[in-house]
Amino acid sequence: MSIPLNYYIVLSMILFSLGIAGVTTRRNPILIFMSIELMLNAVNLSLIAFGRYLGDAGGQMLTIFVMAVAAAEVSVGLGILIAIFRTKDNVDVDVLNGLKG
Amino acid sequence: MTDLLNSPVWRDLFVNSADQIPWYAEFVRSLLRFVIALAGGLGSVPILVWLERRLLGFWQGRLGPNRVGPFGLLQPLADALKLMMKEDITPTNVDKTLYYLAPAIALVPVICSLTVLPWNSSSDWGAVAPHLNVGILFLLAVASIEVYGVILAGWSSNNKYSLLGGLRASSQVISYELGMGLSIIAVLLMTGTLAMQELVHSQTIVTNVPIPDSNYSVWTQSVSAGFWNWNIFKLFPFGLVAAVVYMISMIAETNRAPFDLPEAETELVAGFHTEYTSFKFAMFFMGEYANMMIVSAICVTLFLGGYTAPWGILGQLPASWTFFPSSVLNFVNHVVIAPAWLFIKLYTLISFFILVRASQPRLRYDMLMHFGWKVLLPTALANVVLVATSMALQQLFGAVGHFIAVGIAGCLATIVLWVAYLHWKARKSGDEASRLPIRRESVVRAIAARMPVED
Amino acid sequence: MTLQALLSGQGLMFLFFAVAAIASGILVVILQNPLRAALSLVINLFSVAGLYLSLNAYFLATVQVIVYAGAIMVLFLFVIMLLNMGQANLNTSYRGVRTIIAFSSAIGFGGLMSAVALKGQPNVMLPADAMVTGSSAGSVEGIGKVLYNPNLPWLFAFEWTSFLLLVAVIGAVVLAGKRQQPSEDKA
Numbered sequence: 001m002s003i004p005l006n007y008y009i010v011l012s013m014i015l016f017s018l019g020i021a022g023v024t025t026r027r028n029p030i031l032i033f034m035s036i037e038l039m040l041n042a043v044n045l046s047l048i049a050f051g052r053y054l055g056d057a058g059g060q061m062l063t064i065f066v067m068a069v070a071a072a073e074v075s076v077g078l079g080i081l082i083a084i085f086r087t088k089d090n091v092d093v094d095v096l097n098g099l100k101g
Numbered sequence: 102m103t104d105l106l107n108s109p110v111w112r113d114l115f116v117n118s119a120d121q122i123p124w125y126a127e128f129v130r131s132l133l134r135f136v137i138a139l140a141g142g143l144g145s146v147p148i149l150v151w152l153e154r155r156l157l158g159f160w161q162g163r164l165g166p167n168r169v170g171p172f173g174l175l176q177p178l179a180d181a182l183k184l185m186m187k188e189d190i191t192p193t194n195v196d197k198t199l200y201y202l203a204p205a206i207a208l209v210p211v212i213c214s215l216t217v218l219p220w221n222s223s224s225d226w227g228a229v230a231p232h233l234n235v236g237i238l239f240l241l242a243v244a245s246i247e248v249y250g251v252i253l254a255g256w257s258s259n260n261k262y263s264l265l266g267g268l269r270a271s272s273q274v275i276s277y278e279l280g281m282g283l284s285i286i287a288v289l290l291m292t293g294t295l296a297m298q299e300l301v302h303s304q305t306i307v308t309n310v311p312i313p314d315s316n317y318s319v320w321t322q323s324v325s326a327g328f329w330n331w332n333i334f335k336l337f338p339f340g341l342v343a344a345v346v347y348m349i350s351m352i353a354e355t356n357r358a359p360f361d362l363p364e365a366e367t368e369l370v371a372g373f374h375t376e377y378t379s380f381k382f383a384m385f386f387m388g389e390y391a392n393m394m395i396v397s398a399i400c401v402t403l404f405l406g407g408y409t410a411p412w413g414i415l416g417q418l419p420a421s422w423t424f425f426p427s428s429v430l431n432f433v434n435h436v437v438i439a440p441a442w443l444f445i446k447l448y449t450l451i452s453f454f455i456l457v458r459a460s461q462p463r464l465r466y467d468m469l470m471h472f473g474w475k476v477l478l479p480t481a482l483a484n485v486v487l488v489a490t491s492m493a494l495q496q497l498f499g500a501v502g503h504f505i506a507v508g509i510a511g512c513l514a515t516i517v518l519w520v521a522y523l524h525w526k527a528r529k530s531g532d533e534a535s536r537l538p539i540r541r542e543s544v545v546r547a548i549a550a551r552m553p554v555e556d
Numbered sequence: 557m558t559l560q561a562l563l564s565g566q567g568l569m570f571l572f573f574a575v576a577a578i579a580s581g582i583l584v585v586i587l588q589n590p591l592r593a594a595l596s597l598v599i600n601l602f603s604v605a606g607l608y609l610s611l612n613a614y615f616l617a618t619v620q621v622i623v624y625a626g627a628i629m630v631l632f633l634f635v636i637m638l639l640n641m642g643q644a645n646l647n648t649s650y651r652g653v654r655t656i657i658a659f660s661s662a663i664g665f666g667g668l669m670s671a672v673a674l675k676g677q678p679n680v681m682l683p684a685d686a687m688v689t690g691s692s693a694g695s696v697e698g699i700g701k702v703l704y705n706p707n708l709p710w711l712f713a714f715e716w717t718s719f720l721l722l723v724a725v726i727g728a729v730v731l732a733g734k735r736q737q738p739s740e741d742k743a
Contacts, residue, residue: 017666079731245626
């Protein structure tokens with residue numbers, strides 16, 4: 001007796017939507033980053049659930065890649081953030097519009 | 102519950118023995134095993150404190166604690182009692198939730214890692230999950246959580262010294278975790294397993310003879326096995342290099358002298374636990390010493406043969422002593438002799454670290470980072486590559502392959518040392534200003550300026 | 557039938573960690589203090605690791621804790637402390653209309669996808685023997701045998717992932733590293 005795959009998928013969707021809500025409402029880039037991590041985790045969860053229920057090892061492999069990419073993304077993203085903070089005191093994403101034509 | 106119990110995770114975690122008993126009985130038995138490990142782990146903290154103070158006293162030409170109990174043995178208990186009785190002060194303006202949470206976060210992971218450390222080879226009286234497939238990864242994961250206690254303590258105390266101590270501690274731990282992980286990878290390459298129990302067994306020759314008409318089996322260490330089978334002597338220079346890298350990172354990881362920058366009392370009062378008093382301080386203190394025990398035990402398990410004897414014949418009572426029932430013989434072998442060897446090795450190692458503390462001056466912070474990133478990490482990385490090279494060459498050429506790898510290592514080391522010498526000479530002849538490393542004082546000042554000053 | 561499934565071992569694990577994951581996920585989105593939001597995210601990552609355990613992916617559960625909780629989130633905490641965002645809540649306030657639109661679109665998206673998931677393929681179950689025999693797919697050996705198998709598509713991608721990480725390391729050092737400026741002492 002196992003629980004259906006759908007439960008994992010719905011949970012993953014809920015976490016993903018929370019991530020979307022975070023990305024769209026937050027204005028602090030660090031919190032936006034964290035919401036993106038939330039979304040990546042939701043995707044990882046669904047990948048592993050699919051892999052387990054469909055008997056395919058690919059789900060776990062893709063999860064490894066997602067984790068590696070997330071680590072790379074965070075290190076570079078936080079580096080950019082620190083660089084921005086050195087030049088400006090405000091890290092509100094609405095104010096960071098220096099590239100606007 | 103049967104589905105979960107039959108899943109591989111659960112089997113690795115709890116079902117050690119072959120005999121079928123109900124899941125709740127299995128659970129209770131695992132709980133008992135864990136309590137035993139907890140008693141051994143946390144119970145030796147006072148002994149460790151006493152040993153450290155006495156040895157420090159010995160090496161510094163004084164007595165150390167000698168008033169409470171015989172040889173001052175009860176001094177740690179008296180200290181603990183004093184700490185409990187003290188007033189518990191919570192400073193104003195601290196972040197209360199995190200301030201209370203931090204000591205617990207510092208202590209709990211240490212306790213968790215007791216589950217996978219094997220202290221005998223028995224499936225009945227052993228550790229909870231020594232066969233866990235991802236054992237050493239589990240230990241690394243747990244070790245990486247401990248940083249949170251330090252960071253949160255430093256942050257929530259609302260004190261600039263605490264914050265600086267917390268930042269120092271966490272960056273130090275993260276930096277030295279790399280060297281530690283890479284030295285562990287070298288061992289994993291040699292032994293080909295991540296489970297702690299198999300790591301121990303790969304360092305000796307064992308036979309597990311089942312006793313007829315009973316549930317027991319006699320675990321015997323072969324006489325032809327001994328300390329020469331330990332990982333520290335495997336693939337000769339490489340195992341030793343891995344062990345040395347691990348031991349250095351281990352001292353840094355536990356924030357002990359000469360790497361005790363986070364608690365440098367001349368610079369930071371007491372670092373991240375400046376604002377902690379009474380029981381919460383006791384938790385930090387206990388976590389620190391228990392952590393020292395755990396990392397030393399991992400070191401013993403990885404490099405020094407774990408609970409096995411340095412010579413096979415010392416590992417168990419002779420099987421010819423048939424005037425004892427086999428169950429008694431088995432019990433003594435597993436519950437007395439194996440843990441005794443583990444503790445002997447553990448305390449020898451820890452005494453060595455106390456000697457290091459007594460004899461070495463504290464590093465400067467930039468030296469610490471320089472050493473971790475530019476010396477220890479490349480050494481460990483090169484060591485991993487060389488272990489792999491040696492093993493690949495041994496597959497191709499047999500035993501000669503190892504000597505080829507050692508030759509490559511020797512050439513590499515010579516080149517690196519020569520370049521370093523030239524560099525050193527050039528820097529020495531240059532002016533003083535170019536020699537001084539770039540300080541991070543502006544960052545420190547920026548943090549200090551942002552923190553509200555209470556006093 | 558579903559109730560019975562939820563009361564099985566896997567179901568109980570799922571229930572516990574799912575509730576923890578959703579609750580901490582909500583906290584990540586609504587908490588004003590960045591440090592506390594980060595700690596909620598740590599709890600969320602742990603819960604997801606627990607969910608991996610319930611799916612027998614225990615190598616990945618450990619890696620999740622090491623990589624996410626041990627490395628990425630510590631980096632987050634570092635930056636939050638370094639930029640001293642713990643007390644200043646200036647940058648985290650919401651804006652009325654945009655917040656409403658954002659939350660409703662998120663709820664709409666989540667609801668739509670959940671409806672699709674629930675309607676499309678109802679009741680995909682584990683194969684009957686998967687639980688008992690327990691595939692070794694989640695163990696270190698299982699992962700390694702698939703990942704390093706040259707006949708499967710993962711090896712090449714894995715090698716390039718290491719290159720990606722190298723690029724990221726260099727990028728992070730270049731971006732966050734100290735620049736030698738003539739007048740450093742103006743702060």
